[in-house]
Amino acid sequence: MSGAAPVGRFAPSPTGDLHLGSALALLAAWASVRSRGGTFVWRVEDLDGPRAVPESPERQMADARWLGFDWDHGPGLGGPDAPYRQSERFELYDEALRQLAAAGRLFPCRRSRKDLRALASAPHGASGLPPYPARWRPSELAPDWFASLGERPDCALRFRVDDGPVTFADGVVGRITEDVRETTGDVVLKRRDGVFAYQLAVVVDDLAMGVTEVVRGMDLLDSTARQVLLIRALGGTVPAYAHVPLLVNAEGEKLSKRDRPPSIRELRERGSAPEAIIGWLAGALGQIGGSAPRTAEAVAATWDLTRVRPDPVLVPADIADRFMS
Numbered sequence: 001m002s003g004a005a006p007v008g009r010f011a012p013s014p015t016g017d018l019h020l021g022s023a024l025a026l027l028a029a030w031a032s033v034r035s036r037g038g039t040f041v042w043r044v045e046d047l048d049g050p051r052a053v054p055e056s057p058e059r060q061m062a063d064a065r066w067l068g069f070d071w072d073h074g075p076g077l078g079g080p081d082a083p084y085r086q087s088e089r090f091e092l093y094d095e096a097l098r099q100l101a102a103a104g105r106l107f108p109c110r111r112s113r114k115d116l117r118a119l120a121s122a123p124h125g126a127s128g129l130p131p132y133p134a135r136w137r138p139s140e141l142a143p144d145w146f147a148s149l150g151e152r153p154d155c156a157l158r159f160r161v162d163d164g165p166v167t168f169a170d171g172v173v174g175r176i177t178e179d180v181r182e183t184t185g186d187v188v189l190k191r192r193d194g195v196f197a198y199q200l201a202v203v204v205d206d207l208a209m210g211v212t213e214v215v216r217g218m219d220l221l222d223s224t225a226r227q228v229l230l231i232r233a234l235g236g237t238v239p240a241y242a243h244v245p246l247l248v249n250a251e252g253e254k255l256s257k258r259d260r261p262p263s264i265r266e267l268r269e270r271g272s273a274p275e276a277i278i279g280w281l282a283g284a285l286g287q288i289g290g291s292a293p294r295t296a297e298a299v300a301a302t303w304d305l306t307r308v309r310p311d312p313v314l315v316p317a318d319i320a321d322r323f324m325s
């Protein structure tokens, strides 16, 4: 991650208040860009209407500001690549699908997850489902198949993965090689119910917004190879990637509803100090020895990606008490 001024982004799904895990990714993404005088973009990933909580984006942005973050472009602020809400960017996703269809990389699919699950003997990939079998692709497609799809075509659209193993360098995890044909196979880009897939929208938006580095949570590491293939198929430049550790409980498990620490909003309302939260996050990212209070600004001033370890970070059960000022 060097060279010209970077462009980074934070792209939360508006499904609830910011929590500690998302704040960790936000701190890393923001400090990485701010430490090198780059541009930071806030994007609302509200593709899935029914799951989106209407007041979430405003609450998330308010809590991020309270933690000490700022951004150059985003909802409400505008910017050269507005709008910054995915629900207002469907034309771009349609255009990308058109481009992929014209290049022979897209096909209509009427198989269900149930069909896939029924392939019980096949090895299961990252999604817990076997990879989409190439034999299920249509053997022939009419030249105008894409143009003649109606508004609600009752089929999913899948990206055809013909590529061999893909390799990318992750700034935290290191070099990763994945053969997407064996892990997930052909990728859904638009669901049968008409919702654009995250994999498509994230790639189209990162390209359109000139994002040069993607810093986000480890849970998205296994989406990255698919995204690299899509970027290549769309003729874009692959950004630098860095996936920051997940937060886990004492048993080493992903935080559940039961042991998840209070949201940033709740911490704020209970009288926590933003510097206490940022200090703990900076410690979790290996930026400081302990977890003494820090401002986001101070973390950016000495930011060093090479100090971030990929291992999951334990969240102590009494974490909220430590944040009290």
Ligand code: GLU
Residues within 6 Å of the ligand: 011, 012, 013, 045, 202, 215, 216, 217, 220
């Ligand atoms: N919207 C995704 C999430 O909230 C993040 C997407 C990304 O950073 O690529 O998990």
